[in-house]
Amino acid sequence: MPMGDTSAGSSLDVLLDSGKIAARIRELGEEISRDYHGRTPHLVGILKGAWIFMADLVRNFSIDVTVDFLGIQSYGAGTTSSGEVKITKDLDVSIAGRHVLIVEDILDTGRTYQYLQGVLSAHQPKSLKLVTLLDKTSRHTVPVKADYIGFQIPDVFVVGYGLDYDQKFRRLPDVRYLRGVASV
Ligand code: IMP
Numbered sequence: 001m002p003m004g005d006t007s008a009g010s011s012l013d014v015l016l017d018s019g020k021i022a023a024r025i026r027e028l029g030e031e032i033s034r035d036y037h038g039r040t041p042h043l044v045g046i047l048k049g050a051w052i053f054m055a056d057l058v059r060n061f062s063i064d065v066t067v068d069f070l071g072i073q074s075y076g077a078g079t080t081s082s083g084e085v086k087i088t089k090d091l092d093v094s095i096a097g098r099h100v101l102i103v104e105d106i107l108d109t110g111r112t113y114q115y116l117q118g119v120l121s122a123h124q125p126k127s128l129k130l131v132t133l134l135d136k137t138s139r140h141t142v143p144v145k146a147d148y149i150g151f152q153i154p155d156v157f158v159v160g161y162g163l164d165y166d167q168k169f170r171r172l173p174d175v176r177y178l179r180g181v182a183s184v
């Protein structure tokens with residue numbers, strides 16, 4: 001991996017700077033608040049990648065929400081999907097009868113979301129939708145569609161703003177990419 005000076009993230013090129021991310025999340029917050037007006041959606045953040053996005057998103061809501069987290073591991077120490085999803089932290093409260101909004105960091109092949117849709121819809125939520133900060137639409141291998149998308153991005157492996165490479169770089173305030181490294 002051409003990671004260069006990985007400790008500071010300085011060798012990674014910026015794809016989306018923090019100002020652009022903040023502006024888009026403000027818009028998403030307004031749009032979701034309008035759509036769920038009169039209801040209290042139950043947000044399920046997918047750990048760990050979505051935690052920073054979710055924290056910023058809820059602060060841009062003008063409606064009440066409840067939150068929970070589901071911990072999953074879909075990748076090992078690489079940039080290639082293993083295709084396997086392991087639950088590392090289960091939900092704390094029932095989602096039955098709730099308007100559930102899954103909060104994801106990124107849709108890549110779509111397999112994780114497809115798996116989540118199956119698992120969560122079995123618990124009979126009143127509705128089930130997805131907001132994802134990033135969407136690599138060209139990489140989908142299964143027919144999934146997010147209801148709210150922060151940014152469509154090209155086929156590059158990205159880190160920062162919660163997203164990791166081998167558990168590193170989550171703290172970076174921007175979304176950056178590893179030059180020359182495709183996701184496959
Ligand atoms: P999918 O199952 O292929 O859609 O992968 C979704 C999950 O893979 C995300 O929740 C991320 O944790 C991880 N992932 C996919 N692409 C990237 C990337 O470019 N950077 C960091 N993590 C990624």
Ligand code: MG
Nearest residue numbers: 049075163164
């Ligand atoms: Mg990850």
